Amino acid sequence: MVRKGLLTFKTMPSIATTGVTAGPLEKQSPFSDQFDKIYDDERCDTKTNEHAHAKMMEDACMIALSKVDANPSDADYLLIGDLVNQMTPSNFSATTLAIPYIGMFSACATSISTTIMAALLTEMGMSKYAVAGASSQHNAVERQFRYPIEYGAQKPETAQWTVTAAGVAVVTPQKKGTPSITCATIGTAVDLGMTDPLNMGAAMAPAAADTLYRHLKGHQTKESDYDCIMTGDLGKSGFEIYKKLAGNKGIQITENFRDAGAEFYGDDPLFLAGASGAGCSASVYFSEVIGKMMKGEYQRVLLIATGALLSPLSFQQKDTIPCIAHAVELTMK
Amino acid sequence: MISIFITAFIVGGLICVIGQLLFDVAKLTPAHTLCILVVAGSILDGFGLYEPLIDFAGAGATVPITSFGNSLTHGAMAEAEKHGLIGVLTGMFEVTSSGISAAILFGFIASVFFKPKGKI
Numbered sequence: 001m002v003r004k005g006l007l008t009f010k011t012m013p014s015i016a017t018t019g020v021t022a023g024p025l026e027k028q029s030p031f032s033d034q035f036d037k038i039y040d041d042e043r044c045d046t047k048t049n050e051h052a053h054a055k056m057m058e059d060a061c062m063i064a065l066s067k068v069d070a071n072p073s074d075a076d077y078l079l080i081g082d083l084v085n086q087m088t089p090s091n092f093s094a095t096t097l098a099i100p101y102i103g104m105f106s107a108c109a110t111s112i113s114t115t116i117m118a119a120l121l122t123e124m125g126m127s128k129y130a131v132a133g134a135s136s137q138h139n140a141v142e143r144q145f146r147y148p149i150e151y152g153a154q155k156p157e158t159a160q161w162t163v164t165a166a167g168v169a170v171v172t173p174q175k176k177g178t179p180s181i182t183c184a185t186i187g188t189a190v191d192l193g194m195t196d197p198l199n200m201g202a203a204m205a206p207a208a209a210d211t212l213y214r215h216l217k218g219h220q221t222k223e224s225d226y227d228c229i230m231t232g233d234l235g236k237s238g239f240e241i242y243k244k245l246a247g248n249k250g251i252q253i254t255e256n257f258r259d260a261g262a263e264f265y266g267d268d269p270l271f272l273a274g275a276s277g278a279g280c281s282a283s284v285y286f287s288e289v290i291g292k293m294m295k296g297e298y299q300r301v302l303l304i305a306t307g308a309l310l311s312p313l314s315f316q317q318k319d320t321i322p323c324i325a326h327a328v329e330l331t332m333k
Numbered sequence: 334m335i336s337i338f339i340t341a342f343i344v345g346g347l348i349c350v351i352g353q354l355l356f357d358v359a360k361l362t363p364a365h366t367l368c369i370l371v372v373a374g375s376i377l378d379g380f381g382l383y384e385p386l387i388d389f390a391g392a393g394a395t396v397p398i399t400s401f402g403n404s405l406t407h408g409a410m411a412e413a414e415k416h417g418l419i420g421v422l423t424g425m426f427e428v429t430s431s432g433i434s435a436a437i438l439f440g441f442i443a444s445v446f447f448k449p450k451g452k453i
């Protein structure tokens with residue numbers, strides 16, 4: 001059934017396995033012991049940051065597929081995206097992997113928009129292995145959206161740190177003992193007139209609160225039904241605004257509310273408001289959350305990935321930042 | 334002796350406070366902030382106000398980027414007195430040439446020998 005962006009998956013496709021790769025700095029993340037691979041070199045021993053970006057994604061896909069004893073040639077679809085212009089890193093990974101590919105852009109919400117599409121293809125019986133995910137590489141993304149890293153520009157405390165990480169999930173038809181995708185909500189773009197790219201958490205918070213509200217209302221669930229409701233990369237300051245906005249909509253805020261970006265680098269003040277980037281939600285959802293589900297700590301979770309849909313040009317022309325949040329619900333039943 | 338340290342600290346610090354306010358309150362980019370301070374220094378010297386500030390605060394006025402604007406105007410006006418209007422063009426880089434050349438030279442050396450990395 002599809003109604004106003006609300007999707008229910010009757011066949012309950014599974015996230016059979018995941019693959020997560022990350023850069024050297026991400027070793028200090030409290031989630032790092034759950035990542036499949038951490039590189040010692042921020043350029044992954046390639047020539048450029050963008051090549052490293054593509055390599056991380058390739059490796060994440062290979063690792064995820066190898067866990068179900070599959071090769072890239074066995075996979076039916078590759079649905080991935082990133083933040084670099086025209087998503088060239090994803091395009092290069094797709095060339096190497098040679099899996100039928102559609103690049104998808106929802107900024108930092110790509111981890112969930114791709115998972116929803118993979119679940120749809122699986123639900124329709126058209127896919128056995130659909131690889132969904134997203135990645136970001138700090139140096140490549142920062143130089144595009146903010147300042148080149150060697151410029152050393154000062155940042156306010158609301159600024160977030162783009163993570164170097166890639167996360168993918170292999171979506172298959174329902175498989176026992178793995179988390180299944182029960183329903184999803186496609187977000188509507190929300191623009192409340194924020195223009196500061198160094199405070200994206202505040203710009204994205206209304207979109208996250210809106211999608212959360214629509215999901216709970218549309219699928220007739222309560223916030224207390226979930227063991228965890230995790231947003232993507234609102235960061236420390238954006239997360240507070242989001243909780244306030246959700247509270248204003250009558251949603252009860254509990255300890256089960258988490259934000260991947262706020263938690264990613266722990267309490268290190270060097271990272272200001274925390275992590276951001278398409279790889280942030282992808283790497284945490286597909287390691288920490290799926291891991292906790294497999295261990296039985298979480299039975300039912302709601303993942304809301306948030307994305308700021310700006311471009312360097314729209315920022316330079318002083319345009320506002322439209323934001324989006326997509327939600328997917330997973331269960332261990 | 335000690336008093337020049339204090340005045341340098343206060344005046345230099347105040348110039349930096351203006352820059353920080355341009356960042357945080359006016360939400361300008363680093364490039365805009367830099368340009369505004371250079372132009373401000375240049376205009377102040379045009380009215381003959383920057384030299385007295387240097388006499389008063391020493392390094393507090395010569396170290397911040399406003400001093401670069403001061404030097405541009407200073408050189409231009411000195412040459413203009415000698416050679417007329419064309420002196421404005423030749424004089425602008427008369428005083429500042431050492432700073433500009435140093436920036437180009439050291440930038441070149443750094444780019445030949447080093448590869449940019451993440452901040453940490």
